[in-house]
Amino acid sequence: MVPAFVFSATPTGATRDALVQSKRLQVRRQECRACRRSMRAAVSSGTDAAGSEIASPGQAVVMPKPLTSYERIKRSVTFWSRVVPILLKYRQTKRRIESSSTYLSKQEREEIWNQTHEWGSDELINVIQELKGFYVKSGQVISSRVDLFPEPYIRKLSVLQDSIEPIDTAIVKEIVRQELLEGEPLETLFSHFEEKPLGSASIAQVHRAVLVDGRIVAVKVQRPAEEPKLRADIANLKLFAKRFREQLPADYFIIFSELERALYNELDFQSEALNQEKIHATIAHLPNGQLAEPPLVVPRPIPGLVTRKVLVMEFVQGLPLLKAQAAMKERGYAASSPESRLVGLRLLESLTEAYSRQVFGSGILHGDAHPGNILVLPEASGFALIDCGQVKQLSGSLQQLLARTMLCVRDFGDFGKGSSAFPRAKVAELAGLVREFGVQVNGVDEEQQDNVLASCGLVLFGPSNMERLPGGLSPRELDPNSPIKQVSSFPQELVMLGRATILIKGLAARLNIPWFLAEKWAPAAEQALQCGVEGCYRVPVYAKPPPPVGAAQLPLRSSATAGRPKFREVVSLFRSWAKGKSIEMLPASAKSVLAERALAKQLEENK
Incomplete structure (x- = not known):
């Protein structure tokens, strides 16, 4: 039976049930005390009831200690000494190709670049796996940018999306005992606790378990003594991104600054539990507040079983996206097969609708979008979005600005292909909207500034198959003529949203499916704008009372398809x-x- 502290209050009229529950709990505690006495007797003799050697709970567990100042400095030196040579190698390769461009063929130049990519990706994955910590998170960001980094980096760093070296399960159990049970045995709360973790990441580790009342749950436990190391790592990454801003393909100083802010919340699982509830409610409603079937599953926390370092939540059966792709391949479905593309298209549709409701509904935004946080449910029956540690609350004014931007970007659908020209007035309108976000560009004339700003909006929200951008700029971020190269300041508010849009557009690119995000989000944007005009001051959807038990939900209708069959x-x-x-x-x-x-x-x- 689950301990009484799991239940928030006794309902009126349930006094008798509460007494029965209390009596059962007393019996359970007596059994646990007897079990502990038996365990202590067995420990004194070095055996369990079956005669096997055992270790005393709590005595054999050695908890990790925080890094010393010397160890943190050593980590910094290792990072700089291993990462800077990668950039220097690329600079050397670029000079070599430029000086030999007259006699090197295109195939030879590509071969030289591929050799550099293979070497650089090996070096980077090696140092990340050696140092771990927050460097794993940076590797996850890189591996999700299929549109930005070469294929060897995506392929090799993808292993970071799922798991890293796990911590000892004995340590995990000890943390759970201390955080949830004040040192009482795990059997007080769990009838089963799996030794092998479901996943192990830079901040936490997750295990499958069964509560004594039969509910299957996932138990997320924070790695001990990690916080000082993570903070030192993010400081290193920010300094690196600032020093080498010109050499990197994007302004990662802004990205790491936003990740640093999000890190503070990620280290507090009570905050994550609240985020889970908010996102769960948000994607179950359209932006106008109407109840609708959620396009994704978001696991919810178990009330009363959450502390700053331990989070017990609903268990979702599924495979991380990368493992699901491998599983389909093992079953004979190639990535280009109709079956694989059909599943991919459904995921693309589900993510697009889920983020539409977040951006234009309550404004609660899941900010850690990467393949490791997306689960494919059994038989590809649906998808789940997990790990709500990084969440951004969009202000009402920012939502309104995003809505106006979506409608403006939507009008660019017929441009950027073939020889069609971009209307100057439309470019200036979009540039003005992007400028309102706080995006700034390097010193160029006013017309080129408008081209760069408008192009940034199209890179984030425009068609995935655009061949060119205003002013002859390139939609490929690695291209020297990319508008991203000319941006001098990018607002942190857009970093997390940018991660989501890049994930969606990157998935569309892998599937070779044209995907126009602004067009998909336009109906929700119109709802948000209408609400702004009417002054829709209402209780947020996550603060509404739950629907009555058995109440029929609306069929799945996205904002874009509310008027036609799906x-x-x-x-x-x-x-x-x-x-x-x-x-x-x-x-x-x-x-x-x-x-x-x-x-x-x-x-x-x-x-």
Whole structure:
């Protein structure tokens, strides 16, 4: 039975049940005391009831200690000595190619660059895995930027999205005992606690467990003595990004500054539990406050089982996105197969709708969007968004500005292809909106400033298949003619939103599916603007009372499709069909044909 402190209050009229519950709890405690007496007797003899050697709980656990000043300095020296040579190597390669461009073929130049990419990515992954800490988080950011970094970096750093070297489970259990049970045995609360972690990241480790009342949960435990190391790491990264701002493909000083702010909240699991509840409620409502089926699953915390260092939450069965891709490959589905693309398209649609509701609804934004935080549910029946440690609250004025920007960017859908010219007045309008965010560019004339600012808006929210940008700028961020190269200041408020949009556009690029984010978000933006005009002062959706038990929810309708049928029913039918034994007997070629037809229909619906 779960301890009484799990329950917030006794409902009126339930006094008798409460007494029964209390009596059961007393019996349970007596059993635990007897169990501990037996355990102490066994420890004194060095064996358990079956005669096996055991260790005394709490005595055999050696908790890690914070790094000393010397150790922190040593980490800094290691970081600088291993990372700076990578940048120097790229500078050397660039000079070599420029000086030999007259006699080197395009293929030879690409081969030289590929060799540098392979060497540099090996060096970077090695130093990150050696130092761990917050450097893992920076590696996750890099590996999610498929549009920005070379393929070897994406491939090798992708291992950081799922897990790193786990900490000893005995340490995890000891932390749980001290944080949740004041030193009492785990059996007081858990009937089962898995030894092998579900995942291990730079800040925390997660284990599957079963409460004594039968509920399956995930237990997230903060790594001990990590906070000083993480703060020192982020300071190092900020200094590095500032010193080498010109050599990096983007302004990572701004990015690391925002990650530093978010780190403070990530180290407080009570704050994360609150964020889980807010995001769970937000994506279950349209921006106008109307209840709707959530496009993603967000696990919720278990009331009463949350401290600053331990978070017990609902367990979600699923595979991280990267592992799910590998699993599909093992089952014979290539990344380019209709089946894989159909699942990818559904994920793309779900993420787009979930972030639309966050940005234009309550303004609560999940800011740690990367493949390791996206789970694919069994049989690809849906998706889950986990790890709500990094969350950004968008102000009402920022939401209104974003809404106006979406509608302006939407009008650029027919431009940037072929020889079509960008209307000067439209470029100036979008530039003015982007300037309101606080984006600043290096010293260029006014017209080119407008081109750069408008191009930044199109890079974040424009069509994924744009071939060029205003002023002849390039949509490829690694290109010397990229507008990002000319930005001198980028507001921290847009960093987390930028991570989400880049993740969505990067996924579309991998699937080779044209995806126009501003067009998808435009209906929600219109709802937000209308609410701003009408002054919709209302209780946030996450503070509303829950719907009555058994109340029917609305069918899944995104803001973009509120007035027309959704093809999701066809996808659901295809999924049900795939599970049927009779269909499983069909040859793979026949199933692929049907999947391809479902994919084509889904793509048609998303145009």
